[in-house]
Amino acid sequence: MTLRFALLGAGRIGKVHARAVASNPQAKLVAVADAFEKAATELASAYGAEVRSIDAIEKAKDIDAVIICTPTDTHADLTERFAKAGKAIFCEKPIDLSVERVEKCLAVVEKTGATLMVGFNRRFDPHFAAVRKAIDDGAIGTVEMVTITSRDPGAPPLDYIARSGGIFRDMTIHDFDMARFLLGEEPVAVSAHA
Structure with a gap:
């Protein structure tokens, strides 16, 4: 079975994760989203993926998991959003700079039963x-x-x-x-x- 990924964030660490997905024969990079369209397009093209919006990725049936490589201040919101969407989540660390915000986010993940791994x-x-x-x-x-x-x-x-x-x-x-x-x-x- 091939695990189908979307990558959120096409910057420095996003490129590292895109290479990791591409190197695994049981994984496929399906979509890339980034606030900078040029960065998303370049990374998606390099790995045969599509550029999609975060909204489209959230609703997509052809994506099993997301890799969150966006700025830190977006991690908790995106983690909650994709947990509610039923996607497995790999989130770069930290989830947030506030312990209270992290705890709230983890409560949402637990409530939804989503799979979450933080980038340690x-x-x-x-x-x-x-x-x-x-x-x-x-x-x-x-x-x-x-x-x-x-x-x-x-x-x-x-x-x-x-x-x-x-x-x-x-x-x-x-x-x-x-x-x-x-x-x-x-x-x-x-x-x-x-």
């Missing part, structure tokens, strides 16, 4: 998975402290940083998720040094 990709990195296994197997002993150093391959555009909550909120979310993933529990205290 580092959980699938073989190095982090090996560390988690070593912790689970007791090979490391009791973990007292986790220190994570991260780097991104390149800085995102300034307009993206402004809408995403800033580089700290946009990228450090991965580090917080890694601490939770590695330890298998929620944090009690957090400190940071710059």
Whole structure:
């Protein structure tokens, strides 16, 4: 069975996800939507997809799942909208910058029974998975402290940083998720040094 995707957002991370869909023989990119028609057209053409509006994607019977790669301030609304439309959803992180808004969004997802995955990709990195296994197997002993150093391959555009909550909120979310993933529990205290 081929899973049919629509991609919302044809920018930097949207291109990464389009390549990932195209590389999977069990997936097909059917549609692309973006506020900038030229970006949507170029990305759709590169992968044999159509340019469609978000409204058309929402109603489409030939789309099983959406990948939300739009600016952060649109994630929660789009996630709710597509959960109500019965689509499976992959949403780039974070869902929102407000914990209350995230909780409201997740309540809608739960109520609809939609499948949602948030883009915490580092959980699938073989190095982090090996560390988690070593912790689970007791090979490391009791973990007292986790220190994570991260780097991104390149800085995102300034307009993206402004809408995403800033580089700290946009990228450090991965580090917080890694601490939770590695330890298998929620944090009690957090400190940071710059």
